[in-house]
Amino acid sequence: MKKLIITTIAAVVLVGCGEPSDFHKAAGAGNIEAVKQHLAAGADVNAIDRRGWTPLHQADVRKKRSGGWTPLHYAAYGGHKEIAELLIDNNADVSAKDQHRTTPLHYVVAGAHKKAAELLIGKGADVNTKDAAGMTPLDFSIIYNHPEIADLLRKHGGKTGEELK
Numbered sequence: 001m002k003k004l005i006i007t008t009i010a011a012v013v014l015v016g017c018g019e020p021s022d023f024h025k026a027a028g029a030g031n032i033e034a035v036k037q038h039l040a041a042g043a044d045v046n047a048i049d050r051r052g053w054t055p056l057h058q059a060d061v062r063k064k065r066s067g068g069w070t071p072l073h074y075a076a077y078g079g080h081k082e083i084a085e086l087l088i089d090n091n092a093d094v095s096a097k098d099q100h101r102t103t104p105l106h107y108v109v110a111g112a113h114k115k116a117a118e119l120l121i122g123k124g125a126d127v128n129t130k131d132a133a134g135m136t137p138l139d140f141s142i143i144y145n146h147p148e149i150a151d152l153l154r155k156h157g158g159k160t161g162e163e164l165k
Contacts (some may be wrong), residue, residue, distance in 0.1 A: 024049050068098035076104035079113035094125040101132045109140040109149050117149055127158040134161040
């Protein structure tokens with residue numbers, strides 16, 4: 001009996017904790033064309049990977065995930081400008097804050113994703129928003145040594161947390 005219970009639990013865990021499919025990987029990588037191909041081929045949009053995520057979890061543009069991250073935070077972190085634009089065009093909040101009050105703009109700045117930074121600023125992201133440590137996107141550009149992005153932020157009125165005190 002004990003062996004049957006262990007086998008059943010193992011089967012449930014394995015089924016519920018599958019590796020990400022090609023569809024999951026395409027969605028996570030921001031590969032719009034591949035996502036469209038998977039959808040056209042009838043891929044299961046409700047297939048769950050080991051994290052409990054579906055391939056299109058990111059389509060829920062305002063839903064917060066672990067740590068308060070929205071899909072836009074993930075796109076910003078990865079520098080996926082096209083995905084970020086698609087999310088924003090579908091009402092993603094450019095000012096969304098995670099549990100550390102960090103915004104998508106903070107993440108594109110940290111990753112030196114200038115085109116994505118230009119997009120977020122153009123769509124109304126606050127260049128002077130502070131995270132929980134009082135750091136603005138300009139502070140991030142200085143810390144991570146991204147002078148071109150620092151110039152972009154300054155051009156749009158960006159200030160350091162210290163300058164805003």
